Amino acid sequence: MTTRIDRRMAKLKAEGRPALVTYIMGGDPDYDTSLSIMKALPASGSDVIELGMPFSDPMADGPAIQAAGLRALKGGQTLAKTLKMASDFRASDNDTPIVLMGYYNPIYIYGVDRFLADAKASGIDGLIVVDLPPEMDEELCIPALKAGVNFIRLATPTTDDKRLPKVLENTSGFVYYVSMTGITGSALADTAKVSAAVTRIKGHTALPVCVGFGVKTAEQARVIGASADGVVVGTAIVNAIANVLGPKGEKTADPAEAVATLVSGLAQGVRSARLAAAE
Amino acid sequence: MNKPAMPNSFRTGPDEQGMFGIFGGRFVAETLMPLILDLEEQWNKAKTDPEFKAELQNLSTHYAGRPSKLYFAEGLTKHLGGAKVYFKREDLNHTGSHKINNCLGQILLAKRMGKKRIIAETGAGQHGVASATVAARFGYPCVVYMGATDVARQSPNVFRMKLLGAEVRPVTAGHGTLKDAMNEALRDWVTNVEDTYYLIGTAAGPHPYPELVRDFQSVIGSEARAQILEQEGRLPDVIIAAVGGGSNAIGLFHPFLDDKDVRIIGIEAGGRGLDGVEHCASMNAGKPGVLHGNRTYLLQNADGQILDGHSISAGLDYPGVGPEHSWLRDSGRVQYEPILDDEALEAFQLTTRVEGIIPALESAHAIAHAMKIVPKMDKDQLVIVNLSGRGDKDVHTVANMLGMEI
Numbered sequence: 192m193t194t195r196i197d198r199r200m201a202k203l204k205a206e207g208r209p210a211l212v213t214y215i216m217g218g219d220p221d222y223d224t225s226l227s228i229m230k231a232l233p234a235s236g237s238d239v240i241e242l243g244m245p246f247s248d249p250m251a252d253g254p255a256i257q258a259a260g261l262r263a264l265k266g267g268q269t270l271a272k273t274l275k276m277a278s279d280f281r282a283s284d285n286d287t288p289i290v291l292m293g294y295y296n297p298i299y300i301y302g303v304d305r306f307l308a309d310a311k312a313s314g315i316d317g318l319i320v321v322d323l324p325p326e327m328d329e330e331l332c333i334p335a336l337k338a339g340v341n342f343i344r345l346a347t348p349t350t351d352d353k354r355l356p357k358v359l360e361n362t363s364g365f366v367y368y369v370s371m372t373g374i375t376g377s378a379l380a381d382t383a384k385v386s387a388a389v390t391r392i393k394g395h396t397a398l399p400v401c402v403g404f405g406v407k408t409a410e411q412a413r414v415i416g417a418s419a420d421g422v423v424v425g426t427a428i429v430n431a432i433a434n435v436l437g438p439k440g441e442k443t444a445d446p447a448e449a450v451a452t453l454v455s456g457l458a459q460g461v462r463s464a465r466l467a468a469a470e
Numbered sequence: 471m472n473k474p475a476m477p478n479s480f481r482t483g484p485d486e487q488g489m490f491g492i493f494g495g496r497f498v499a500e501t502l503m504p505l506i507l508d509l510e511e512q513w514n515k516a517k518t519d520p521e522f523k524a525e526l527q528n529l530s531t532h533y534a535g536r537p538s539k540l541y542f543a544e545g546l547t548k549h550l551g552g553a554k555v556y557f558k559r560e561d562l563n564h565t566g567s568h569k570i571n572n573c574l575g576q577i578l579l580a581k582r583m584g585k586k587r588i589i590a591e592t593g594a595g596q597h598g599v600a601s602a603t604v605a606a607r608f609g610y611p612c613v614v615y616m617g618a619t620d621v622a623r624q625s626p627n628v629f630r631m632k633l634l635g636a637e638v639r640p641v642t643a644g645h646g647t648l649k650d651a652m653n654e655a656l657r658d659w660v661t662n663v664e665d666t667y668y669l670i671g672t673a674a675g676p677h678p679y680p681e682l683v684r685d686f687q688s689v690i691g692s693e694a695r696a697q698i699l700e701q702e703g704r705l706p707d708v709i710i711a712a713v714g715g716g717s718n719a720i721g722l723f724h725p726f727l728d729d730k731d732v733r734i735i736g737i738e739a740g741g742r743g744l745d746g747v748e749h750c751a752s753m754n755a756g757k758p759g760v761l762h763g764n765r766t767y768l769l770q771n772a773d774g775q776i777l778d779g780h781s782i783s784a785g786l787d788y789p790g791v792g793p794e795h796s797w798l799r800d801s802g803r804v805q806y807e808p809i810l811d812d813e814a815l816e817a818f819q820l821t822t823r824v825e826g827i828i829p830a831l832e833s834a835h836a837i838a839h840a841m842k843i844v845p846k847m848d849k850d851q852l853v854i855v856n857l858s859g860r861g862d863k864d865v866h867t868v869a870n871m872l873g874m875e876i
Contacts, residue, residue, distance in 0.1 A: 300774030
């Protein structure tokens with residue numbers, strides 16, 4: 192069974208360039224604005240969309256994504272609304288893969304079976320749930336695979352060769368390599384080390400490997416994209432939204448346009464990675 | 471929900487996956503998994519290592535001052551006019567609370583694991599002080615995360631930590647209480663995995679923390695059980711302890727869990743009442759969810775967002791509880807009751823006047839429940855209350871509540 196993720200990654204591989212994976216927080220700063228930002232992403236060059244599910248206690252996230260989650264929650268976002276956002280997006284785009292990213296508790300409270308059914312119906316292709324390591328696969332990973340939803344696992348610098356097979360075992364869609372030990376939005380790690388890690392992981396799996404945490408600029412996207420199958424950008428996009436919000440949350444410019452400008456630049460970066468890799 | 475079948479023993483958990491029934495587990499980011507597995511392995515070796523046990527025993531005796539006394543609270547007993555009340559005097563330990571039991575155990579583990587830096591979270595500051603103390607004693611740099619609200623209401627403990635050489639980092643996220651401090655400590659840990667030991671202060675978090683903290687704190691119950699047999703020739707009728715994360719409570723309860731005639735009561739912070747949101751009674755008013763590495767009862771809304779809660783006592787101001795308590799609740803072995811801020815305040819004042827002991831506000835919650843049930847019990851019945859800590863740290867809060875300036 193192939194998903195939109197499989198098809199998109201295969202297509203980009205044929206084109207010989209890495210994917211640009213863009214993260215936005217669902218409902219940040221409000222539902223309508225967030226949906227307009229999401230809708231503008233593919234035209235700006237985003238290949239895969241990670242849609243954040245806001246959570247009150249995001250333990251793996253830095254200040255920028257914490258703040259984005261709080262803005263979304265304050266704006267009334269819920270898991271049900273995040274699913275609705277995906278389905279509203281699907282009305283005009285049936286190709287761009289959507290991966291939900293967040294923490295387990297809201298899903299657990301929503302109910303795993305109900306969540307998977309609704310996610311599938313909303314056009315969700317994959318899940319990244321930060322606090323569900325392979326040891327907890329029975330909770331959501333196995334049910335998701337049965338439901339035909341990719342479960343994308345995070346591999347980190349602490350995931351050594353001994354542990355890697357366990358992490359990869361039930362992973363599908365792609366592998367998300369976390370470039371550093373740290374929280375989202377930290378400074379990018381040594382790119383040579385990241386490339387070596389990507390090569391190491393590729394030795395264990397045929398799945399595409401996307402790299403995230405710390406990628407903020409087109410140049411970084413280009414460098415990382417030379418070895419990885421995809422580059423994930425989150426904090427920089429979330430900051431682009433925060434930067435056009437005033438002290439009371441009022442918009443000082445169009446957030447969708449601010450994000451589109453940034454993403455277009457990042458897309459240039461990943462596209463030049465192809466040229467760099469071909470040389 | 472169906473009640474799980476009654477087990478032969480309540481003392482065998484957790485299972486190999488770190489679960490107590492449906493509770494517990496290892497809900498952490500992948501970055502932390504190898505560390506947690508390593509900690510589990512090291513802990514399994516340490517707990518059967520005679521050298522480790524001897525070193526901990528030696529420190530417990532000569533540094534912490536164990537065994538703590540089991541004190542017949544004659545003044546309170548007379549005042550209440552019912553069952554005999556005993557206090558397990560954890561307030562007499564070095565640093566003034568039960569927290570030192572766990573910190574000594576974990577610092578020895580950190581040493582075995584070759585870690586170079588200690589981080590901890592704290593609510594009331596008791597665990598922060600105990601962590602800063604063992605870090606000073608063993609020569610480790612120590613960073614303590616503490617909610618900004620708690621920094622303000624527990625200033626004496628903040629100063630103690632600083633004197634001990636620890637860096638106290640105030641956390642302003644959320645309501646600035648224990649939950650937020652724990653989030654920030656986890657962020658530090660995930661960033662500094664190579665050299666840092668996370669010294670969790672309560673019997674919660676990912677496996678193996680709930681188990682190892684319980685085992686280090688079970689010295690409370692083991693001593694109390696032997697002491698009551700020695701002093702009264704029989705087991706108590708009731709034992710009571712306050713539950714925030716629940717480390718002093720599980721420490722007292724665990725050795726008594728299979729003594730089926732001993733009634734066991736855990737006291738949650740009822741705050742300003744369970745009707746509203748200003749309380750921390752997760753087992754009375756919350757539902758199971760996943761936070762901070764484990765599944766347990768949590769205060770949360772219909773969307774699974776965690777609520778902040780409220781308690782007069784910073785040490786009980788946490789929207790969750792250790793997973794073993796959640797399991798003991800569902801299995802029916804332990805009964806969990808709420809006590810309001812005002813009731814705890816009254817118990818605090820009464821204990822101070824009739825016993826000459828200033829209890830921590832956390833412990834005052836447990837005493838407040840004893841005040842409710844003891845007068846209705848027979849004079850030959852026995853109640854043990856865990857006096858988990860001394861209340862000097864709380865005098866500012868209490869003065870404030872009573873409208874006095876000091």
